Amino acid sequence: MKAIVFYRHGDPDVLEAAELPTPHPGPGEVLVRVRACAMNHLDLWVRRGIPSLRLEMPHILGSDVAGVVAEVGPEISGIEVGDRVVVNATLSCGQCEFCLRGEDNRCRQGGILGEHVRGGYAEYVVVPARNLLKLPEGFPFEEAAAASLVFLTAWHMLITRGALRPGEDVLIVGAGGGVNTAALQIAKLAGARVIVVASNPEKAERARALGADHVIDRSQEPDWSRAAWQWTGRRGVDVVVDNVGRATWMKSIRVLRPGGRMLVVGATSGPNPEDFDIRYVFSRQISILGSTMGTQHDFRTVMGLIFAGRLRPVIDRVLPLTPAGAREGHRLLESGAVFGKIVFQVDAIE
Numbered sequence: 001m002k003a004i005v006f007y008r009h010g011d012p013d014v015l016e017a018a019e020l021p022t023p024h025p026g027p028g029e030v031l032v033r034v035r036a037c038a039m040n041h042l043d044l045w046v047r048r049g050i051p052s053l054r055l056e057m058p059h060i061l062g063s064d065v066a067g068v069v070a071e072v073g074p075e076i077s078g079i080e081v082g083d084r085v086v087v088n089a090t091l092s093c094g095q096c097e098f099c100l101r102g103e104d105n106r107c108r109q110g111g112i113l114g115e116h117v118r119g120g121y122a123e124y125v126v127v128p129a130r131n132l133l134k135l136p137e138g139f140p141f142e143e144a145a146a147a148s149l150v151f152l153t154a155w156h157m158l159i160t161r162g163a164l165r166p167g168e169d170v171l172i173v174g175a176g177g178g179v180n181t182a183a184l185q186i187a188k189l190a191g192a193r194v195i196v197v198a199s200n201p202e203k204a205e206r207a208r209a210l211g212a213d214h215v216i217d218r219s220q221e222p223d224w225s226r227a228a229w230q231w232t233g234r235r236g237v238d239v240v241v242d243n244v245g246r247a248t249w250m251k252s253i254r255v256l257r258p259g260g261r262m263l264v265v266g267a268t269s270g271p272n273p274e275d276f277d278i279r280y281v282f283s284r285q286i287s288i289l290g291s292t293m294g295t296q297h298d299f300r301t302v303m304g305l306i307f308a309g310r311l312r313p314v315i316d317r318v319l320p321l322t323p324a325g326a327r328e329g330h331r332l333l334e335s336g337a338v339f340g341k342i343v344f345q346v347d348a349i350e
């Protein structure tokens with residue numbers, strides 16, 4: 001099969017086409033002919049190299065896969081060749097303490113498709129059958145791939161971990177990221193009031209169009225923390241979603257009401273905030289809730305809402321999965337000049 005791979009870590013130019021043996025599914029596994037694969041920030045981290053992550057080279061990125069079942073391994077029922085499917089990228093053992101109680105995103109033997117094992121920047125990928133969900137008739141592969149990881153992540157963070165309630169105020173730091181565009185829609189669907197901090201007027205407008213109740217454009221209002229605090233009548237917000245980390249952490253902590261929750265699924269600007277004042281955490285009784293990926297139950301719930309049209313993935317653009325297309329996608333995501341998801345269409349890889 002053809003794939004877009006890298007043999008060494010580095011800038012987007014390390015991405016190249018390669019011919020690799022088509023894998024075959026083992027027991028409990030399925031081979032999927034990839035039709036669409038969406039990008040995540042994770043792809044950038046893995047391409048650049050994560051110190052604790054040892055990869056078998058060449059590595060194939062890609063966590064968000066939708067496609068058609070091409071081969072079914074032994075011990076599988078309910079899935080047939082030709083089924084149109086979307087893949088949950090959260091890999092788990094299915095047998096440990098966490099898996100058995102439905103917390104499979106905490107599995108110690110688990111991982112993420114495209115990070116720990118070869119992913120979907122390829123014509124074919126092998127995945128566990130239990131990670132598949134069938135697409136409704138006619139549902140586009142691109143939308144399914146664009147939805148899967150970010151909506152799963154945002155759902156687990158806001159609903160499962162964050163226990164978001166109707167009427168609560170949620171502040172989302174950043175408008176354009178895939179998780180943030182998903183979090184905004186999920187928070188609205190849950191009956192919350194949503195404040196978005198956007199980096200420029202264009203992203204502010206897009207956030208309004210997606211249903212944000214209040215948008216703060218930080219290019220006009222650098223002290224967005226104070227602006228949000230005042231907008232809530234100096235009460236503070238119930239929940240902050242901050243995946244930026246280092247650059248915004250303390251501003252996010254300051255805007256929380258007493259007893260508020262800080263939800264964290266990433267740290268795109270870096271993991272070590274220098275100005276973190278722990279006194280805020282105890283004096284305001286703040287809960288800091290970390291979250292990563294989501295459970296099989298979350299995946300089925302949120303994808304059901306996607307299939308029903310209650311939630312809609314935001315696609316910035318669709319690119320062909322070629323070396324040039326992959327490099328362009330990586331450069332665009334690195335530049336921050338995207339709103340929503342970049343999706344690769346996987347036809348013939350040249």
Ligand code: ZN
Pocket residue numbers: 092093094095096097098099100104107108109110
């Ligand atoms: Zn497990």
